[in-house]
Amino acid sequence: MILPVDFYRRPTLEVARDLIGKVLVYRAKQGVTAGAIVEVEAYIGEDDPACHAAAGPTERNAPLYGPPGRAYVYLNYGLHDMMNAVTEEEGHPAAVLIRALEPLEGLPLMRRRRSRAPWRKGKPPVSDHELCRGPGNLCRAMGITLADNTRPLTRGPLTIHDRGITHPEIVWSQRIGIRVGTEHHWRATVRDHRSVSGKRY
DNA sequence: CGTTCGATGCACT
């Protein structure tokens, strides 16, 4: 079952918690890829210095201010696409960054896409559990790009599903890879999961 | 195990 818009129109920390174990699906022309979410981070409002809305509305962060249940995709470090799910009411800028998946479907396609990265030329293919480890890696493996920015997650090629995965054990920790706002423990991971990026708990 | 650092594009100031 595809998660409805009301799933996303809630406090961001609740959405973040509940996204763990849900399944991200991309139906591309090349084939279907899917993975269970095992790591997320919440970015909440203009008072959160690490949130892209910290400096107020801009052209780039406009999707954060838009309706919930849509994708906010942006390019980071000039290299990596990052995918968020927009949360809360329209006008309240907040989102959940999808940081890692456990690959479920389309692993050969994921591996082909990962191998296509310029910095992986001539390198051995990555193992299964590494295919979607890290926000940049998962976007590359899933084929998620800036073209998917603002796409609804309730229909179309990019969707998030409840497939009844049973209550993974969730651990909260500091968000990683940021230089401000590290005091908040707004990173949720599945305990000791090998597809989680960075430190595991 | 850990830390450091270069690649790379673009929004923002």
Place this chain on the structure above:
DNA sequence: GTGCATCGAACGT
């Protein structure tokens, strides 16, 4: 011109 919500290699312990 500056600085990233990263990745992976190259080192040191």
